Amino acid sequence: MLKIAKLHLLCLTYNVFYYLHSPLYISGPELELFVSFRIIEVLHAAYKAGHIQIADHISFFVTLLSRFRVFPENIDPVRESDVKVSNHGAFKSLTSVLCSYLSQMGDSSVVLQILDKAIIGLILLQPPLDNACAMLRVLIALDSKPTRLSEQSIIALSNFLPGYLMDVVHCIPEDDVRTWRYYLLPCFFLFDRSNKVLKLVLDVIGSFLTDSNLSLPSDTSTRYATDNLSRINATISLLLLMYKDIKVQKIISLFRTEVSSILQSIASLQSSEVKMNLEERHRFQCSFEQLKVVTSTPPAG
Known part of the structure; x- marks a missing residue:
């Protein structure tokens, strides 16, 4: 039997x-x-x-x-x-x-x-x-805190996550908190368990913004945020959402140099590289100004 x-x-x-x-x-x-x-x-x-x-x-x-x-x-x-x-x-x-x-x-x-x-x-x-x-x-x-993921896995995830994160914030309206938290929360847990993951993610985002073609590495490609303007807007939205999460806000405050570099790149790109109509430029300037405010504010607690 x-x-x-x-x-x-x-x-x-x-x-x-x-x-x-x-x-x-x-x-x-x-x-x-x-x-x-x-x-x-x-x-x-x-x-x-x-x-x-x-x-x-x-x-x-x-x-x-x-x-x-x-x-x-x-x-x-x-x-x-x-x-x-x-x-x-x-x-x-x-x-x-x-x-x-x-x-x-x-x-x-x-x-x-x-x-x-x-x-x-x-x-x-x-x-x-x-x-x-x-x-x-x-x-x-x-997994647990601190992370038990291998160094190789941390590096691989750090290359994959920027494209994943940009696609999530590109597809989901910022005011739909329940939905975007479902997709972003695993990443936020990874950031909390390994600060290195967040630093590497910020480094990848920063490097793509300084690339002349605004191109992500092949293993960081996006499925939805495909044009330059949508990627820049997705980057701003992503950082704003990170700063809304108390734990991630405290962690990302450790990487002011990386965040500052991203902000400088965005400011440079919007004035010279990326074409926008009046409505797009207005939306961009509003969200960018909001981002500059939250990044200059000390973390809560």
């Missing part, structure tokens, strides 16, 4: 991975969410019973998060309201369940060590924002 149960389990796992890797695989109506939860539940029970190796189990979870197709892909809630079918909420629930299961799999430092390289490798492939956010949330769920 045990051999038969293992055979059934292997067949189930194979079929799940086949559909996840198949171009025909589509989440949502075609693969109902409750089926996904049931598959996860069965596999996790099999893991706890000793029928699945921990590395294989973790690999399945990571693959599910990276392959799950979220629709619509654009996370802007205003535009999404026009879409009749969306599985953003379902994917958030799925991510939460997987993070919970992963945290129950024993020593979190060992689990983190197993999935660290796999997740970083998938993140550097520039997945859609929802999938990237889910994988960042897994890292945060297993």
Whole structure:
């Protein structure tokens, strides 16, 4: 009976991975969410019973998060309201369940060590924002303060995060606090657990602003904030949001030189390199003046 149960389990796992890797695989109506939860539940029970190796189990979870197709892909809630079918909420629930299961799999430092390289490798492939956010949330769920991420992972994340952050603030209205916090919070946790991550992120942003073509490195490319003006506006919005978070505000205050350099670059670019119409220039000047005020104000507390 045990051999038969293992055979059934292997067949189930194979079929799940086949559909996840198949171009025909589509989440949502075609693969109902409750089926996904049931598959996860069965596999996790099999893991706890000793029928699945921990590395294989973790690999399945990571693959599910990276392959799950979220629709619509654009996370802007205003535009999404026009879409009749969306599985953003379902994917958030799925991510939460997987993070919970992963945290129950024993020593979190060992689990983190197993999935660290796999997740970083998938993140550097520039997945859609929802999938990237889910994988960042897994890292945060297993990490601690100070961070246990490897030096290599910290550098890789620091190159990826600027493009991810710019896309998030570009797609989500600044007044939609609940949505942007969901996508930015994993990054804020990373900054809190490793100040070096924030410094490197600021360095990457600063270097792209001083580049003659305003081009980000290939592993920091953006999916939505693609033109020069949108990237500069996204940079201003991102810094403003950082200063609104009390913890991040205290950390970023340690890097006044880097922030000052970014402000100088923005001021130089807006006067010479980036073309704007009157309305765009007015919006830019208002947000830029606001940024200069908050960056010159001592951190609260």
